[in-house]
Amino acid sequence: MSDTFKIGISILFFSLLIIIKPVDAQNEIPADFCISQEEYKLYNLINEYRKALNLPKIPLSRSLCFVAKQHITDLIQNKPDTNICNFHSWSDKGNWRACCFEKEIKDKSCMQDKPKEITNYPGTAFEIVYWENKEANADKAFDQWRETTAARSVVTNFKGWETYSWNALGIGIKKGFAIAWFGEESDVEKVTKICGTQTEIINEPPVKDDEPRVISASSGRYYIIFGSFNSLNDARKEVMKYIENGFNKAKIISKDNKFRISLSDYPTKESASKAKKELPVRYKDAWIMPF
Incomplete structure (x- = not known):
């Protein structure tokens, strides 16, 4: 793996078992929570790419954006990605279940259940991670995901992801990290604010467009x-x-x-x-x- 960047991607599968939520779950997202214009740019790049492939737009998810930004903060401050633990790992320093996520891990619920553990998001979700040893941005993260088969497959519902229908997308970018979360359930949070602007993105199913793309x-x-x-x-x-x-x-x-x-x-x-x-x-x- 290059010293310049690492790409994290996990291929996870839904469990048919009912998973009991931790007692400390359902954190309220701060009222002033917002995403940066760069994060919103990455969200739009992903959807423009899907549009080019005749795939539907994924609604922006406030909850999954919060999870993405929380995970980046944990990765930067607490560094749970040590030894055999990859970037999908979580430390024991937060209001969530800690885990070392490694390639051969059998219980993958630790990662995919994070949205339910720390927000009111009603389902499981899947994460792709970009890292480099300098400031990450939307263009670099998107280009790398587009060129990486595993990440691209999640973004475009391809090669193992055909049966999934994404109805929520969350983005986080900070320092060298960019993270995207994809979920099948619609978010209960309906508005995501863009930092430093009056813009509020409404979370609603995209209107079917009969116009030529x-x-x-x-x-x-x-x-x-x-x-x-x-x-x-x-x-x-x-x-x-x-x-x-x-x-x-x-x-x-x-x-x-x-x-x-x-x-x-x-x-x-x-x-x-x-x-x-x-x-x-x-x-x-x-x-x-x-x-």
């Missing part, structure tokens, strides 16, 4: 492009035609003041090239754009 953030995928427009309205009219013709994943790529029509997109150049060859002859002028 417009992608403006890079997702590291390969798009089969067929058509480019100077006007977004013109691009929307055109992409609807392709959707009606069976290209269900057609979308608009907004880049360099152009609005390009993507018929479909793929994780690798090879898979995109193969798909392009299989298109009907009338799409012979289509080309592949990495973005």
Whole structure:
């Protein structure tokens, strides 16, 4: 593992047993709790990435943000990640159950139950962790998670995470750490404040958007492009035609003041090239754009 950064990721599974909450659970989140603009940026980067993959937006969770920030503080101040214990470990210095989380640990409830232990969040959740030996920020954390198979799979519900439906996302960033928590249950907390602003993010299920998706953030995928427009309205009219013709994943790529029509997109150049060859002859002028 590099001296510059470490990536923590745990693949956890829900227990079918009913778990009794500790007696000291259900801490109240301070009334003045807020997340930074950098943390909110990371939240948006994750959802922009999901949008590019035709995945639904995950509502911001005040409770999971609080858990993420509490864990970072514990990692910085109490350093439970020693010897065989990784970044998902928790010290005995807080109002939670302490545990050494290691790769071969069998009881994984210590980590996934933390939201229920220290907040009113009604379910279990799963954590990904980024660390480097200098100040972390949203862009660096997101780029590393996107390039790491295990973390990317959690973010995009892929490779073992297909059956999970994320309805809550919490973010924390401080010093060298960035942490994201993903939960299936909707948060009982309905408003998350952005520090230093009057902005309050309402926690509610995303409204279904029947408009063609417009992608403006890079997702590291390969798009089969067929058509480019100077006007977004013109691009929307055109992409609807392709959707009606069976290209269900057609979308608009907004880049360099152009609005390009993507018929479909793929994780690798090879898979995109193969798909392009299989298109009907009338799409012979289509080309592949990495973005």
